[in-house]
Amino acid sequence: MRFALCNETFQDWPFDRAFAAAREYGYTGIEFAPFTIDKDVRKITAARRAEVRKQVEAADLQTVGLHWLLAQTEGFYLTSPDETVRARTADYLRELVLLCRDLGGAVLVLGSPQQRNLLPGVSHDEALKYAADVIRRTLPTLESCGATLAVEPLGPAEGDFLLTADAGRDLIDLVGSPHCRLHLDVKAMSTEGQPIDQIIRRHAALLHHFHANDANRRGPGMGDIDFLPILRALRDVDYQGWVSVEVFDYTPGVETLARDSIRYLQECLQRL
Numbered sequence: 001m002r003f004a005l006c007n008e009t010f011q012d013w014p015f016d017r018a019f020a021a022a023r024e025y026g027y028t029g030i031e032f033a034p035f036t037i038d039k040d041v042r043k044i045t046a047a048r049r050a051e052v053r054k055q056v057e058a059a060d061l062q063t064v065g066l067h068w069l070l071a072q073t074e075g076f077y078l079t080s081p082d083e084t085v086r087a088r089t090a091d092y093l094r095e096l097v098l099l100c101r102d103l104g105g106a107v108l109v110l111g112s113p114q115q116r117n118l119l120p121g122v123s124h125d126e127a128l129k130y131a132a133d134v135i136r137r138t139l140p141t142l143e144s145c146g147a148t149l150a151v152e153p154l155g156p157a158e159g160d161f162l163l164t165a166d167a168g169r170d171l172i173d174l175v176g177s178p179h180c181r182l183h184l185d186v187k188a189m190s191t192e193g194q195p196i197d198q199i200i201r202r203h204a205a206l207l208h209h210f211h212a213n214d215a216n217r218r219g220p221g222m223g224d225i226d227f228l229p230i231l232r233a234l235r236d237v238d239y240q241g242w243v244s245v246e247v248f249d250y251t252p253g254v255e256t257l258a259r260d261s262i263r264y265l266q267e268c269l270q271r272l
Helices: 015-025 046-058 083-103 124-145 165-175 196-202 228-236 254-271
Strands: 002-006 029-032 062-066 107-110 148-151 180-185 207-212 242-245
Touching (some): 015 046, 015 254, 083 107, 083 124, 107 207, 124 165, 124 180, 165 180, 196 228, 228 254, 242 254
Parallel strands (some): 002 029, 062 107, 107 148, 148 180, 207 242
């Protein structure tokens, strides 16, 4: 099982120091929040992309891909009834696919709740259609880059659109492409009211990417969630993707979060 770390965990650390630390702790992949490079992906030059990729490779890491795709941006919205806004959003997503390729990655996690929550007068079914329209517009770029957009269901604390893995599947079915698949996040699944390992098994055929964290917004092993059945389910369904650690509460400190999360995950693997 391959473990990666989301790079915003390191906050203001220089990339070379952050990547070296991630490798030292045992991670083999790094997953980027684009805003850690620039809040507008269109401003990231070819030279800067090459520099960041070289830093990743120098640390003996692999770029997994991108997440927080639309975070800290303006003017983009996945579920807008305005066709102009949807077209503009699709254009930006295509730019993100190119960045992902340039950094050496192949997966883009579509979460960004503040750019997809239901707008006034828009039903969930209508929002699904609008989101599918945006994603379909990105498919030619995804296909040409060999990349996959992974739809991320999120819990009610984050918003009101795509709250369950089943809803994520509905969107994926509407898009109808092998380049649009499912992302599962432990914190989000903990709100569904059913065992997390059962959710994994039920959606295994669509599962493309995975985030490991606790319901308390810290790393794996730092809360009440037992990852043993979760990792067992991933192993049993022959999951071949990355398991990326993504945290939101930085109180324990960068080094503790990064080091202790993978240590706990590795201990769980040893117990399987």
